[in-house]
Amino acid sequence: MLRFATVAELRAFLKQARSRRQSVGLVPTMGALHEGHLSLMRTAAAENDIVVATIFVNPTQFGPNEDFATYPRKLEEDACLAAEAGVTALFHPPVEEIYRPGNATWVEVTGSLTENLCGRTRPGHFRGVTTVVSRLFNIVQPDRAYFGQKDAQQVQVLKRMTQDLCFDIELRVLPIVRESDGLAMSSRNAYLSAAERQAALVLSRSLAEARCLVAAGERDTQAIVAAVTAFIQSEPLAVIDYVELVHPDDLMPRERLADAGLLALAVRIGKTRLIDNILLEVAACS
Numbered sequence: 450m451l452r453f454a455t456v457a458e459l460r461a462f463l464k465q466a467r468s469r470r471q472s473v474g475l476v477p478t479m480g481a482l483h484e485g486h487l488s489l490m491r492t493a494a495a496e497n498d499i500v501v502a503t504i505f506v507n508p509t510q511f512g513p514n515e516d517f518a519t520y521p522r523k524l525e526e527d528a529c530l531a532a533e534a535g536v537t538a539l540f541h542p543p544v545e546e547i548y549r550p551g552n553a554t555w556v557e558v559t560g561s562l563t564e565n566l567c568g569r570t571r572p573g574h575f576r577g578v579t580t581v582v583s584r585l586f587n588i589v590q591p592d593r594a595y596f597g598q599k600d601a602q603q604v605q606v607l608k609r610m611t612q613d614l615c616f617d618i619e620l621r622v623l624p625i626v627r628e629s630d631g632l633a634m635s636s637r638n639a640y641l642s643a644a645e646r647q648a649a650l651v652l653s654r655s656l657a658e659a660r661c662l663v664a665a666g667e668r669d670t671q672a673i674v675a676a677v678t679a680f681i682q683s684e685p686l687a688v689i690d691y692v693e694l695v696h697p698d699d700l701m702p703r704e705r706l707a708d709a710g711l712l713a714l715a716v717r718i719g720k721t722r723l724i725d726n727i728l729l730e731v732a733a734c735s
């Protein structure tokens with residue numbers, strides 16, 4: 450596996466690959482790799498001649514009181530895992546390589562896609578995400594880019610951005626990878642104490658409760674949200690950031706569940722903010 454820290458070196462490598470007509474898959478990450486990231490890399494390796502994975506803890510998507518400084522950074526371990534997963538080139542630029550001195554350009558998706566859910570409690574977060582991902586798209590110009598359904602809102606925001614900016618890139622969205630007990634894998638799970646790790650199961654379990662309610666015929670979205678909220682509140686270490694049941698495409702609430710709804714959660718367990726979600730499909734649940 451090759452490693453690059455500068456845009457110029459990565460571009461020189463990709464120019465050669467393109468002259469050989471090799472297809473390119475891009476997997477953007479912030480590192481501290483786990484099976485969720487590795488599933489994206491393995492799939493990208495199966496579907497493309499070349500896989501570029503990026504490890505960049507993007508400062509602009511963190512709020513002032515968030516965990517940018519303490520976010521886990523494990524470049525050497527990550528490089529071994531990425532190589533095993535079939536990555537051809539690992540791009541790990543310093544911040545100044547992505548945000549040049551005097552940077553004054555931002556990419557922002559406006560409206561309900563970025564205002565609801567995480568957008569409400571993390572103002573500016575998605576502007577940081579779309580700004581960095583648009584730069585990575587421009588630098589790498591991949592045929593396909595791989596993202597996890599774990600960040601369901603991010604996926605919708607990036608789909609919008611890709612359409613609006615006419616990027617000729619196929620977005621591939623892969624399922625949430627979970628620990629055997631149901632906890633969605635996340636680099637932030639490393640922050641959890643043993644007691645918090647146990648308490649964190651309330652997220653995936655509350656989503657399973659919602660699936661049961663829908664299977665039993667419940668279609669009133671407020672009733673589903675209320676039941677999930679009460680379930681999470683029964684865990685003393687959990688503090689809800691939001692519980693929302695929205696349409697999976699526009700992320701707007703609906704009174705009743707029609708064919709499908711995205712139930713999305715953000716919950717603080719101690720100091721760690723975790724997210725999880727489930728697509729509730731009426732046909733699949735009935």
Ligand code: AMP
Pocket residue numbers: 477478479480484485486488489595596597598599600623624625626627633634635636
């Ligand atoms: P991150 O490093 O957290 O920015 O995540 C990089 C990519 O990995 C994003 O597309 C995430 O949605 C995806 N990802 C993170 N956790 C998981 C997971 N548990 N299952 C599947 N994809 C994930």
